[in-house]
Amino acid sequence: xxxxxxxxxxxxxxxxxxxxxRYPSQPAKVTEATRGHLVNHIEDCTFCSLCQMHCPADAIKxxxxxxxxxxxxxxxxxxxxCMSYCPKDCLLIEQTYLPPTTEEIIVTLIGPDEEKxxxxxxxxxxx
Amino acid sequence: MSRQxxxxxxxxxxxxxxxxxxxxxxxxxxxVEAIPSIGYIHRGLxxxxxxxxxxxYVFISERICGICSFIHGATYCQSVEKIMGVEIPRRAEFLxxxxxxxxxxxxxxxxxxxxxxxxxxxxxFMNCWKVREKILDVMERTTGGxxxxxxxxxxxxxxxxxxxxxxxxxxxxxxxxADFTELTRIFDEDLTVQTRTKGIGMLPRDKAWDLGxxxxxxxxxxxxxxxxxxxxxxxxxxxxxxxxxxxxxxYARCMVRAEELFTSLDLVENAIDRIPAGDIxxxxxxxxTGEFHARAEQPRxxxxxxxxxxxxxxxxxxxxxxxxxxxxxxxxxxxxxxxLADVPVIVLTIDPCIGCMER
Numbered sequence: 001x002x003x004x005x006x007x008x009x010x011x012x013x014x015x016x017x018x019x020x021x022r023y024p025s026q027p028a029k030v031t032e033a034t035r036g037h038l039v040n041h042i043e044d045c046t047f048c049s050l051c052q053m054h055c056p057a058d059a060i061k062x063x064x065x066x067x068x069x070x071x072x073x074x075x076x077x078x079x080x081x082c083m084s085y086c087p088k089d090c091l092l093i094e095q096t097y098l099p100p101t102t103e104e105i106i107v108t109l110i111g112p113d114e115e116k117x118x119x120x121x122x123x124x125x126x127x
Numbered sequence: 128m129s130r131q132x133x134x135x136x137x138x139x140x141x142x143x144x145x146x147x148x149x150x151x152x153x154x155x156x157x158x159v160e161a162i163p164s165i166g167y168i169h170r171g172l173x174x175x176x177x178x179x180x181x182x183x184y185v186f187i188s189e190r191i192c193g194i195c196s197f198i199h200g201a202t203y204c205q206s207v208e209k210i211m212g213v214e215i216p217r218r219a220e221f222l223x224x225x226x227x228x229x230x231x232x233x234x235x236x237x238x239x240x241x242x243x244x245x246x247x248x249x250x251x252f253m254n255c256w257k258v259r260e261k262i263l264d265v266m267e268r269t270t271g272g273x274x275x276x277x278x279x280x281x282x283x284x285x286x287x288x289x290x291x292x293x294x295x296x297x298x299x300x301x302x303x304x305a306d307f308t309e310l311t312r313i314f315d316e317d318l319t320v321q322t323r324t325k326g327i328g329m330l331p332r333d334k335a336w337d338l339g340x341x342x343x344x345x346x347x348x349x350x351x352x353x354x355x356x357x358x359x360x361x362x363x364x365x366x367x368x369x370x371x372x373x374x375x376x377x378y379a380r381c382m383v384r385a386e387e388l389f390t391s392l393d394l395v396e397n398a399i400d401r402i403p404a405g406d407i408x409x410x411x412x413x414x415x416t417g418e419f420h421a422r423a424e425q426p427r428x429x430x431x432x433x434x435x436x437x438x439x440x441x442x443x444x445x446x447x448x449x450x451x452x453x454x455x456x457x458x459x460x461x462x463x464x465x466x467l468a469d470v471p472v473i474v475l476t477i478d479p480c481i482g483c484m485e486r
Contacts, residue, residue, distance in 0.1 A: 005317040006250055009309065019257050029264070033271035033286070056179065056186040079186040079277050084285075093271075 030095045035078045037098050040069055042109040044090035051082035051091060067111040074104045129154050134467070138167050142245040142471040145481035149474070153467060161462035161470075163455055165485060172486045176445040181207055181415060181436070182281050184445070188432075189275055191447060192483035194237060195425045197230040199483075200279035202432045203445070205359065206421035207281050208411075210436060215409055217361070219283035221402040224361040225296075226266070226276060227423075228391040228398070232303075233262040234426035235384045235391075238478050239310065242381060245471045246323045251313060258306045265296055283408035297399050300392055307392070311385045324378040328461040328473035331375055340457040341450045342428020343387070344477055347380035349373040354424035365397045380476040384426075414440050425450055427478045451477065451484040 021029070030036065047064040059075035060082060062068070083091045098105070132153050138146030146167040152160040172191055176184055189200035201223045208215055240255035263273045269288050270276040278286045288296070314320050330340065335348035345352050346369060353369035355362045370386040372379035415436035422431050428450030435444040454477040461473050 001318045001321045002316045003318050005313050006254075009254060009313070010250060013254075019260070029267075031268045031271075033269065034267060035271045035277070054180065054183050056183050077186070077190070077275075079275075080271075080285075081183055081186050 024100060028097055030097075032095070034095045035080060035093050036096045037073065037094055038071060038076055038078060038082070039092055039094055040071070040109055041090040041092075042069060042111050044088045045069055045109075045111055046088055047111060048087060050085040050087065054081050054085050056081055067113060068108055069111070070106060070108045072104065072106050073098060131159065136161075136470060136474075140471070142241070142475060143479070144241065145479065147474075147479060147481050149462070149470075151462070151467065151470065156467050158462050158465050158467060158470065161459050163459060165455075165481070167485070168482055169485045173445050173447065176434075176442045178441065180440050181442050182411070184442070185279050185281060186277060188445075189277065189279065191486050192449075192480055193274060194234045194480060195230060195427065195430075195483065196274060197226050197276045197279070198423055198425045198430065199432075199447070200276070201227060201360075202421050202423040202430055203434070204279050204281050205423070206419045206432045206434045207415055207436075207442075209419045209421065210415045210417040210434065211281070211411060211413070213282055213409055213411055215283045216406040217403050218287075218405045219407045219409075220361040221398050222284050222286075222288060222407065223279070224365065225288070225395055225398050225402075226270065226278070227360075228394045229262055229266055230276075231426045232388055232391045233259050233266070234478075235388055236262065236310075238384060238426070238475075239314065239381070242472070242475050243320075245475045246319060248317075248319055251310075251317075251320075254313075255310060258303070258310060261299065261303060261306070265299065268292065269296075280408060282411040283406070285408065287407050293399050293402065297396065300396055304389070304392055307385075307388045311382075311388070314381055314385050320381075321378070323469075323472055324376065324381055325374075326376050326378075327469050328377040328380075328465060328476055329375055330457050330461050332373075334460060335375070335457060338456040338460060339453050340428075341453045342425070342478075343380050343383040344428065344454050344457055346371050347383045347476075348375045354422050354429045357422065359421075359423060361398060364401060365394050367394060377472055377476045384478075414438050415442070418444075427451055427480055427483075428453060447483075447486060449480070449483045449486075451480045454479075 049062045052060045052062045057075045057077045059072045061070040134151045136149040136151050137143050138148045148164045150162040151158050188203035189196045191199045236255050236259035240252045243251035267273045270278045278284045330348050332349045335345050351369045351371045370383050372383050416438040418435040420433050431448040433446040436442045458477045
């Protein structure tokens with residue numbers, strides 16, 4: 001039993017400064033593999049609904065008649081399950097984390113049809 | 128005889144990261160009896176197995192726990208693979224072992240930090256979590272998730288670790304070993320830790336066995352029981368010896384976890400040396416039929432995943448026996464006769480993971 005066992009560690013920490021970063025004012029550490037948030041390249045989407053059927057968190061709603069793809073970002077757990085079922089590979093996960101927010105973010109993407117170019121509402125193609 | 132009073136402990140308490148309630152029957156400052164009650168965060172995850180495809184359920188099984196998530200996912204996959212007769216690639220088993228051991232290290236470091244915090248030792252708490260960050264960085268680099276890895280699949284794993292990354296992990300091991308040595312030295316020598324843990328929360332060797340304790344609680348009472356010795360997955364090829372202490376008190380359980388950090392590092396090193404080349408995922412066709420109990424060693428002890436399937440894409444039953452539930456009766460035994468001020472320290476020595484226990 002000793003006293004002051006941590007003294008050297010404490011002194012080192014004092015000299016070295018903090019190990020933490022001031023997120024969100026400083027960007028978070030991300031790697032190539034980081035699962036930050038889900039995005040959909042709606043121009044390639046066929047609205048097959050496989051992502052909706054397999055989403056473990058029920059975060060995705062797809063409507064083929066309306067050609068809409070809706071994601072509740074508060075419910076999405078960014079597991080990547082939908083990506084593994086997507087036949088067109090239009091779903092992908094981007095590395096950056098979404099900013100903290102107090103309100104539910106629901107992203108609705110509208111797919112293009114023959115005449116109409118791509119339209120977006122509620123946050124655009126950020127997924 | 129002095130008057131008995133009942134002091135409620137939890138579900139909200141500074142030392143409890145998760146909610147469990149204990150009614151402490153006190154005589155003066157001494158606990159006569161502790162009556163636990165659970166059920167604050169039941170989420171019905173086992174029931175979801177009836178509504179989800181068995182392959183998609185892997186993601187839900189990983190979310191049973193927020194700390195030992197990887198091993199839950201891997202054990203669920205093991206049980207489904209067994210009833211489907213799927214032989215997963217050897218490389219996938221090694222990768223699962225590497226991630227499982229990283230998961231164990233981060234869990235033990237988290238626990239050591241929380242344990243120091245329960246004694247009011249904030250400085251040591253922060254240092255443990257600083258070291259833990261290095262493990263989480265490896266997890267994030269290799270899987271994409273710090274806590275929830277999401278790489279387990281029925282039939283193997285979805286991500287490989289390339290040779291360069293394996294070399295990078297191996298090169299970080301000496302640094303981690305030095306950090307662990309320093310932390311273990313502090314836990315082993317510091318006056319504060321010693322006075323708050325030695326001879327407190329005794330769980331005699333025979334009592335630990337009779338009450339069905341698992342994991343570090345059982346090993347801290349002198350039983351060399353570790354599910355990894357059964358050789359599931361890649362553990363049959365890895366050199367491994369369970370850490371055992373005979374003191375049977377809070378200090379023993381703390382030191383078992385501290386020493387297991389080194390065992391895990393050795394296992395990672397061993398696995399990196401022996402990992403074979405090859406595929407990481409076997410294509411799984413059809414639906415499972417049958418039932419199976421899969422056992423694995425989590426940071427908190429032995430976990431059992433029971434699955435039952437009837438040839439449909441949804442399983443009929445999924446049942447998890449988590450180590451925390453097995454360690455509640457030993458906890459009640461440890462608390463009887465202790466001082467009120469020692470209750471937080473004793474409760475933490477079973478490493479309570481309530482989210483896992485109630486699912």
